[in-house]
Amino acid sequence: MAKWSTTDIPDQTDRTAVVTGANSGLGFETATALAAAGAHVVLAVRNLDKGKEAVNRITAATPGARVELQQLDLASLAGIRSAAEELRDKHPRIDLLINNAGVMYPPKETTRDGFELQFGTNHLGHFALTGLLLDRLLPVPGSRVITISSIGHRIRAAIHFDDLNWDNGYSRVGAYGQSKLANLLFTYELQRRLTAADQNSIAVAAHPGGSNTELGRHLPALLRVPAMRVLSQSAAMGALPTLRAATDPGVQGGQYYGPSGPGGLRGHPELVSSSKQSHDTDLQRRLWQVSEELTGVTYPID
Structure with missing residues (x-):
């Protein structure tokens, strides 16, 4: 499909979407569309004040829009469990879980x-949140788990099982690459397990290319100069x-979408490929097992 855009989005009436990090940037644009x-869009955000501002902007753009807030701190397993419990109480069915929030x-x-x-x-x-909410998606025809990766999954990326927390020398770029590679390994392993369990829900990944958002606030000054914006695109x-x-x-299920332009930095979305490493099934399974151990979350399809 050439130049896919928001005009190609089918009617989403009666569907419930949970979008993490939806108060700004990519998450906000996703929730708005x-x-x-x-x-019915749930903005799962850490900062409720910013979340309220986002809700007001969305309802101003689309009067009558069904939007609600859910506090979610992805940097706290206790906070994730609390948020998941509240979401489960409010929403017996979830059609879309969009794992968008992140730090870079x-x-x-x-x-x-x-x-x-x-x-x-x-x-x-996001591994923990998805596992705690998955049984709200499994019975829903056409439900999807969308996890956002990055072209950064190719840059100095590896899963450092011997030092996942980078205690022995920290690299901002390497740690980000590890996390974004993990997003893809998670998506592909989740899809394999959904298929093996004969489930209709699917897991899909996407990346935004180079986008002008608050996510880049920690970028080196060289990469924040105006000239670099030519290589990126709007949120x-x-x-x-x-x-x-x-x-x-x-x-x-198991597909990966990103911008169609050179280097995957900008352009309309198309089906794209990910690194050979991201398709390593042994790596996928090992990361899944470690993630269960670290979070204490197991999946209802395991």
Whole structure:
């Protein structure tokens, strides 16, 4: 499909979508487009004040939009469990779970549970949330789990099982690459397990290319100069791969969507490929087992 855009989103009436990190950037654009298409959108955010501002902006753009807030701190396993319990109470069915929230290139920090912040938030937090909500998706025809990766999954990326928390020398770029590779390994392993369990739900991945969002606030100064913006695109364009992965009727489980332009930095969304490493089934299974051990979350399809 040439130049897929928000005009190609099918009617989302009667569908419930949970979008993490939806108060700004890619998540906000994703939530805005889904709400405009008729979905009941849950903005799962850490900062409720910013979340309220996002809700107001969405309802101003689409009067009557069905939007609600859910507090979610992906850097806290206790917070994730609390949020999941509240979501389960409110929503007996979930059609779309969009694992969008993330951090990129911060100084060395840890989550409340002691995990390196990027791995703990980008991967472990979403692994736990998905596992705790999956039984709300499994009975829903056409339900999808969309997890956002990055072209960064190819850059200095490896799963450092001997030092997942980067205690022995921290690399912002390496830690981000690890977390984004983990997002893909998780998606492909989740899809394999869904297929093996004969489930109709699917797992799909997407990446935004180079997008101008708050996610880049920790980028080196060289990469934040105006000239670099020529190589990137707006948050609205960056959200299109996510939206296509979430709504295009032709999407299949285990696929990966990203911008169509050179280097995958910008352009309309299309089916793209990921690194050879991301398709290593032994690596996928090992990461899954470790993630269960670290989070204490097991899946209803295991």
